Amino acid sequence: xxxxxxxxxxxxxxxxxxxxxxxxxxxxxxxxxxxxxxxxxxxxxxxxxxxxxxxxxxxxxxxxxxxxxxxxxxxxxxxxxxxxxxxxxxxxxxxxxxxxxxxxxxxxxxxxxxxxxxxxxxxxxxxxxxxxxxxxxxxxxxxxxxxxxxxxxxxxxxxxxxxxxxxxxxxxxxxxxxxxxxxxxxxxxxxxxxxxxxxxxxxxxxxxxxxxxxxxxxxxxxxxxxxxxxxxxxxxxxxxxxxxxxxxxxx
Numbered sequence: 001x002x003x004x005x006x007x008x009x010x011x012x013x014x015x016x017x018x019x020x021x022x023x024x025x026x027x028x029x030x031x032x033x034x035x036x037x038x039x040x041x042x043x044x045x046x047x048x049x050x051x052x053x054x055x056x057x058x059x060x061x062x063x064x065x066x067x068x069x070x071x072x073x074x075x076x077x078x079x080x081x082x083x084x085x086x087x088x089x090x091x092x093x094x095x096x097x098x099x100x101x102x103x104x105x106x107x108x109x110x111x112x113x114x115x116x117x118x119x120x121x122x123x124x125x126x127x128x129x130x131x132x133x134x135x136x137x138x139x140x141x142x143x144x145x146x147x148x149x150x151x152x153x154x155x156x157x158x159x160x161x162x163x164x165x166x167x168x169x170x171x172x173x174x175x176x177x178x179x180x181x182x183x184x185x186x187x188x189x190x191x192x193x194x195x196x197x198x199x200x201x202x203x204x205x206x207x208x209x210x211x212x213x214x215x216x217x218x219x220x221x222x223x224x225x226x227x228x229x230x231x232x233x234x235x236x237x238x239x240x241x242x243x244x245x246x247x248x249x250x251x
Contacts, residue, residue: 002197003250004214004242005045005221006235008228009201010035011052012065012081017229018052030229033068039228040073043235045250047073048169048223050101050128051081052144063095070096080128080169084108089116093124101169103128104142106160107149113163122166126199129157131186132173138186145173157190165196169223172202177226179205187217199223207233207241214247 010017010032017030036047047069051062066079079092080101089100100120106113106127117125130145131138131153138153157168170190172183182203191198200219204210204227213219227233242249 002220003248004219005199005250006043006210006238007046007048007078007199007221007223008035008039008044008235009048009050009223009225010229011050011225012062013052015065032065033072035229036069036077037072039235040075043239044075045221046076046078048078048101049080049097051079063091066092066095066097078126078169080126085112086116086119089120089124093120099124099126099166101126101128103130106163107140107142107151107156110159110163113160113165117164117166122164125165126167126169127160127165128169128171129153129160130171130173131183133183133186141173153186154189158193161194161196167197167199167221168194169199169201175203176201178203179227181205181209182213182217182219182222184212184216187213187219191218197221207238210238210242211245211247214242215245 012032017032017035039047070077076098078099078101079097083100083102084105092100113127130141132141140149140151140153140156141147142149160168172186175183180203182200187200197220199221200213200217201223204224210222213222239249
């Protein structure tokens, strides 16, 4: 198994970092460039920017933020939100992103996964999945978690892999911002068949949750937001804890 990555996620809206619970009730959490620089200097393995409003008027704002961040940080930068074309991906990569995350556009047209992976190399292409459990199945939601696509999450993730994505960023909407731990059931089910890296997102509240995401959820990377943004945990502390648990992490 490759070394586990710790990834702070910065949800960006109107040029600011925001954080909520279950994708709603957003509060301000700071300046994205300053936050990214802080995490880079304090042990983050990657940074993830997600433009959660993803409207056209925010596109130039996001590109500007990416460019400024790329000049300040020297770790991989993944950017997503509203990505719907090869041109979008090209613009983000030119602005300094190392990877681009696709979500709603991939649901609408799965061929974009194949086309972008072939054009840019699959190491640049992350497909994000927002999943919510309804009765006994997980369903895929699009457009910032507002629309139930009717797709079964496990089937969709299998298809993502077949289309050639480089990584899957899987967020449990039920767990998002709750600090109750990752959705281990969902993660472990996906890990059974996924051969590309799995990034776990949604639910971190304490150190034990990071360990469970790896030991039980079988994730390759762990993404967190509020526990880092509001200084409840530091990346250094998380890594020290995981080392003591004999987890092979990047240092």
